[in-house]
Amino acid sequence: MRILLTGGAGSGKSEFAESLALAQARPLSYIAAMKPYGEESERRIARHRGLRAGKGFATIERYADMDSLILPTGGTALLECLCNLTANEMFDDAGAERDAGHNNDAVFEKIVRGQDALAAQCSCLIQVTNEVGRDAASYGDGTLRYIQLLGRINRALAARADAVYELVCGIPIQLKGTVV
């Protein structure tokens, strides 16, 4: 089973994702895609670790290359989040786009293939993503391409998912399917 969760910052995605995971097959893996890059992200990571503490998740820090990640067979994996994974795959550490042609098709295919590879090893894969396209600010070309790429990834993953939820104020709004 594949479940995609979306929603804005602070909308309660992580908590809902964990509650879904706890009802699924063991073992539980948490795939953290956020690179620690300073005090603020360390604090975010610490907060997420605190939320998960004592719930039985094994944390795997993996910032890219999901297509080669080996998971325990038949368990549940929670990946957080696709916005970090996409940024890590699309930009190098200096913030430059890896694809000099700015086409990003290869990044799209790599990420979707990576998610398929994770799903093939689990009985339940829960993916957390984000609504990066929902503001009216103007951005540079690289950021605009990132918004388009993540939107494209979200669409592809939603099409593959058995259930899709949007979190609003901590309330899950069902957009597709149901979780059994």
Place this chain on the structure above:
Amino acid sequence: MILVVGGAGAGKREYVRNLGWDESSIADGVIDDRPVIINLQDAVFNYRPESPEAADALLESLANKAIVVCDEVGGGIIPLERRDREARDACGRLCCRMAQRAEKVVRVVCGLPIIIKGEYP
């Protein structure tokens, strides 16, 4: 308490007026004695929480409101300024906490009130 959320310009204020609240009852971006607050996000951003949890301090002063209206500010690209990121997260978390306590949560989309917690009307 009724929590009303939605994007900017979605029709939240009109929804509140249609419930029978007049301007004298409505505080705009400030937490005072009036029973309705709109633009709660302005109060949170002005409060400048230093962590996502810090805005929980506002929870008690909002508990007795009849209606709390807040823009959904969590969408879009992560803001460049740290204090904007913190306030955006805090605003979302505060709304999650309020939604747990609220008897009704309404999300206004294109002027349509969608009840996401509680009963119609």
